[in-house]
Amino acid sequence: MSSEEAKRESRNYFRNWISIAGKIFSIICFVIIVCLFLLDFFLPQKNPYLGILAYMVVPGFLVVSLLLIPVGALIERARSRKSGYIPKFPIIDFNNPLHQKWAYTTWAVVTIFLLFSAIGIYKAYDFTESNTFCGRICHTVMEPEYTAYHQSSHARVNCTHCHVGSGAEWYVRSKLTGAYQVYSVLAKAYSRPIATPVHSLRPAQDTCEQCHWPQKFFGSIEQDHDYFLPDETNTEWKTRMLMSIGGGSASGGKKEGIHWHVSPESKIYYVATDKKRQVIPWIRKVGKDGKEEVFVEKGSGYTAGKPPQGEMRLMDCMDCHNRPSHSFRDPSKIVNEAMASGAIDKTLPSIKREAVKALTGKYTTHEDAAEKIPELLKAFYRKKYPEVWARQQDAIEKAAQAVIGIYKVNFFPTMNVSWKEYPNNIGHLIFPGCFRCHDGNHESPMGRKISNECTQCHTIISQGAPGALETQVDGLAFKHPDPAVGDAWKEMQCNECHTGDIE
Ligand code: HEC
Ligand code: HEC
Ligand code: HEC
Ligand code: HEC
Ligand code: HEC
Ligand code: HEC
Known part of the structure; x- marks a missing residue:
């Protein structure tokens, strides 16, 4: 190698604006990820958007920023090649202090990156399997199922236990259908309500029977x-x-x-x-x-x-x-239960009929229902039973609140969901x-x-x-x-x- 060539090879190709921008962005992304990671770890309430940022969006930017560093150097080198003779491939010489520095830096960056990637990929996997991810990202779409789920005996069983189960095959399948679902949410192509039966549901042997097995049932x-x-x-x-x-x-x-x-x-x-x-x-x-x-x-x-x-x-x-896990209860049954438990006062005349009527009224949103249901019930007693209205106003007020509570977990007008849609x-x-x-x-x-x-x-x-x-x-x-x-x-x-x- 002539001294001229050696001098050229000692040029630091990383001193170009693309590589420098890559370095700056990488550091910024890295710091953001660490902060988000700590937030996600210490916040008591899981926020789905935090998860998306910490484990998907910012790591994506980090990878791009890291790639900018060698890309910038390659472009820079290609440019120098045009202006004078430089061999096609770099000549790496570990006696050259600059090359030593590069080798150590690359080794350190790659090691740190791989280490964090391992943690990051695990966290991303964990996150895309979490109830927060399944139930809260597409808030309006999943609201009915997510709400009903929290009312069910399975409120502590993860969505994926029933919807995906264990093993790589179903994980991949679920992510493929998931990708389509993300598209349909973005393109607003989903049906309201979501159609059932769910044909992609995994057979019960691999899901339900992991926790309940047929031989275990006996008696009454x-x-x-x-x-x-x-x-x-x-x-x-x-x-x-x-x-x-x-x-x-x-x-x-x-x-x-x-x-x-x-x-x-x-x-x-x-x-x-x-x-x-x-x-x-x-x-x-x-x-x-x-x-x-x-x-x-x-x-x-x-x-x-x-x-x-x-x-x-x-x-x-x-x-x-x-x-x-997603039972949208029928109004007759759920009002019976509320009356039996005392949430709705059973001494109010015709309250069974009126409560069911109030639940099956036409409302556009939960807020709309919360406004109109008390009006309906109060108007009924004021008009038909003035003496009950005078004596039991508190009970009527309480019944109205109970009916609103029932409405909010069983009826979802924005998704057209109620007991009728899901036999x-x-x-x-x-x-x-x-x-x-x-x-x-x-x-x-x-x-x-x-x-x-x-x-x-x-x-x-x-x-x-x-x-x-x-x-x-x-x-x-x-x-x-x-x-x-x-x-x-x-x-x-x-x-x-x-x-x-x-x-
Ligand atoms: C105990 C098991 C179980 C759990 C836990 C569970 N699901 Fe389901 N889910 C089902 C079954 C079974 C169906 C299929 C209903 C059908 O095909 O008629 C279903 C259907 C659905 C549907 C289709 C619409 C509907 O109402 O039928 C959505 C959306 C859904 N689940 C979302 C979720 C989300 C989000 C979670 C976690 C917050 C979750 N599920 C947790 C068993 C479960
Ligand atoms: C990860 C474990 C787990 C899985 C998977 C699971 N369950 Fe359950 N299931 C439970 C637990 C825990 C309870 C609550 C037991 C209790 O309250 O005593 C329960 C309760 C029930 C009950 C009785 C209460 C009720 O709501 O009527 C039924 C029925 C039931 N599960 C059916 C299913 C079906 C069907 C599936 C599959 C779609 C399924 N489970 C999947 C753990 C599981
Ligand atoms: C032929 C219909 C039918 C099939 C199939 C069926 N079940 Fe049930 N299961 C019932 C009925 C009915 C009850 C009684 C409770 C009720 O009415 O909700 C019940 C009760 C249960 C309970 C509550 C038991 C308790 O002691 O509280 C569990 C858990 C359960 N089933 C799980 C399962 C699982 C898991 C499977 C599949 C391996 C299954 N069932 C298949 C109809 C069925
Ligand atoms: C897809 C059809 C189908 C559905 C739905 C169904 N069954 Fe059955 N069931 C059968 C058949 C078939 C037999 C066997 C009848 C025979 O051989 O006489 C049977 C038998 C039974 C038996 C007698 C079992 C024994 O000890 O021999 C009971 C109890 C029963 N069913 C309860 C239920 C309940 C409860 C439900 C609803 C939760 C239900 N079945 C839903 C088809 C069904
Ligand atoms: C000819 C129509 C008719 C048939 C068939 C019928 N019912 Fe009823 N049922 C009524 C009427 C009407 C009422 C009282 C008003 C209401 O609840 O809508 C009632 C009320 C009830 C109630 C109490 C009210 C409530 O909160 O649900 C129960 C329980 C009931 N029926 C069970 C049954 C069962 C179980 C069967 C099938 C074996 C049955 N009914 C068949 C008409 C019928
Ligand atoms: C094939 C099985 C089967 C047969 C036959 C059957 N039932 Fe049922 N019945 C059930 C099951 C399962 C439930 C439980 C529903 C639940 O868990 O909410 C039930 C619930 C009921 C209830 C309570 C209803 C509610 O939701 O409040 C009544 C009342 C009843 N049955 C009456 C009858 C009468 C009367 C007959 C005969 C005409 C009959 N059943 C025949 C399976 C059966």
């Missing part, structure tokens, strides 16, 4: 229901029943129950003919010995050998528990639920029906008006709370009259 669990009729006196009715959730395994000769559908010993396949899986005319049961039996809805035109077109679904937890498949009162198959109208070629006996799934151990309760541990025959309905429920399905609203 108790359910208490308090009802109030929509009449002037809010006539009260109580029902206590035992749900035969049953063991997933018959070993030991125990009677099976509701969870038999998901026991390892049986499989149920079905085809639904509507999008929401509410109409199920064709069902195949496969027993543990592999014996098959097909049940077809009478009058549907399908036969055992000729199922409807469409997805043949293997029944799992989500075919019954389709709202385990709940547990039960049969306001949606077909279990009666999609257990309506007594699904028959095998041998003439055997899927049972709709009331006692198959639950035992009513107590029912009636408070003070006049009938109780019988072996079970009572159902009595309809509204005497005017009589025995009509024996001929019709409950959800043909019940909608969750009042008629």
Whole structure:
């Protein structure tokens, strides 16, 4: 190497404005990241935008700034090459003090960068899997699900436990669908409400069954229901029943129950003919010995050998528990609960009917509802029951606040979400639920029906008006709370009259 060449190679190509800008920006980004990281660590409330900045946006800028440093040097070198002879590739000479300095600096920067990247990538992964990320980034879109989630028994279970599960494959899949979702939020291309069923949901074996497994269910669990009729006196009715959730395994000769559908010993396949899986005319049961039996809805035109077109679904937890974490409650039921708990004073005349009416009114936003609901209730009592208004104004005020509270966690007008949009498949009162198959109208070629006996799934151990309760541990025959309905429920399905609203 001639002394001229050596001199040229000793030039510091990093002294150019691109590289210098890169260095300055890198330092600024680094300091910002450290500050955001500390903030995120010490702030008690997690802020989703802080996470996005700290683990995605600023690191992005940092990488670009760091890249500017060598890019600037390369451009600078290319420029020098044009003006005189410089070999195509740099000649690195570790005896040259300048080259030594470069090598040490590069080594230090790369080490620090890799170290922080490891932490950063882990934090970015952690963050994109967090409830804050899933539930709060696209605030309006996810507000209904995020709010309902906090009301559910799963409020401490992460979104990703049910929506992604463990393993790299589903992580990548979820990020791919996630990328589309981000696009649809930015382009405002999402549907309101978000359509269900969620077809990309992972099978329950890999999610629900990580915490609840079929073999663990046995015996019965108790359910208490308090009802109030929509009449002037809010006539009260109580029902206590035992749900035969049953063991997933018959070993030991125990009677099976509701969870038999998901026991390892049986499989149920079905085809639904509507999008929401509410109409199920064709069902195949496969027993543990592999014996098959097909049940077809009478009058549907399908036969055992000729199922409807469409997805043949293997029944799992989500075919019954389709709202385990995002249950938007129906107004009749939720007002009953608020009255039973005392949040709404049950001595106010017609309060059941009026509260349900107030909930089902048309409002544009939560604030709009919070303004109009008290006006509605107050106007009703002032006009219809002036003496109640005079005596129980506080109770009316409190009831109005309770109704607003109910509205805010169950109704989301900006996303068009309420109980109506998301049929709940547990039960049969306001949606077909279990009666999609257990309506007594699904028959095998041998003439055997899927049972709709009331006692198959639950035992009513107590029912009636408070003070006049009938109780019988072996079970009572159902009595309809509204005497005017009589025995009509024996001929019709409950959800043909019940909608969750009042008629
Ligand atoms: C216990 C399990 C579970 C948890 C925890 C959970 N989800 Fe879900 N989620 C479901 C199931 C099951 C469905 C599918 C409903 C269907 O297909 O009918 C669903 C559906 C959804 C939908 C589609 C719209 C709807 O209302 O059905 C969104 C959006 C959603 N979840 C967001 C979230 C977010 C955000 C979180 C965390 C804050 C979360 N989920 C936590 C089980 C869960
Ligand atoms: C990470 C663990 C975890 C996962 C995953 C999980 N659950 Fe749960 N589940 C719980 C816990 C904890 C409770 C509350 C138990 C209690 O309150 O005693 C619960 C309660 C329930 C209950 C009874 C309370 C209720 O709301 O009716 C049902 C039903 C249920 N889970 C269904 C599901 C379904 C369906 C899935 C899958 C979509 C699922 N769980 C996924 C942990 C989990
Ligand atoms: C055929 C419908 C059906 C299927 C399928 C089903 N369940 Fe249930 N499950 C019920 C009913 C009904 C209850 C009673 C409680 C109720 O009515 O909400 C119940 C109760 C539960 C409970 C509460 C038990 C308790 O002791 O409080 C859990 C947890 C649960 N189911 C989880 C699951 C899981 C996990 C799966 C899938 C492996 C599953 N269920 C499949 C209908 C079903
Ligand atoms: C997709 C159709 C389908 C749905 C939905 C369904 N079931 Fe079933 N269920 C069946 C079939 C099929 C059988 C077996 C009938 C037979 O062999 O006689 C059965 C049997 C049962 C049994 C008897 C199990 C045993 O011990 O042998 C119970 C209890 C039961 N179902 C409860 C429920 C409840 C509660 C729901 C709603 C939460 C429900 N089912 C929803 C199809 C369904
Ligand atoms: C295939 C199983 C099954 C059959 C058959 C069945 N039920 Fe139910 N029933 C359920 C389940 C599951 C629930 C629980 C709903 C819940 O957890 O909210 C329920 C809930 C109820 C409730 C309480 C409703 C509420 O939400 O407050 C009443 C009352 C009731 N059933 C009466 C009957 C009567 C009367 C019959 C017979 C005509 C009958 N059931 C047949 C599964 C069944
Ligand atoms: C012919 C129509 C009709 C049928 C069928 C019917 N109901 Fe009702 N039900 C009513 C009316 C009307 C009321 C009182 C007003 C109201 O709640 O809307 C009522 C009230 C109730 C109530 C108390 C009110 C409340 O808060 O929910 C319960 C519980 C009930 N019905 C259960 C059932 C069950 C379970 C079935 C199916 C086995 C059933 N009903 C079938 C018409 C019917």
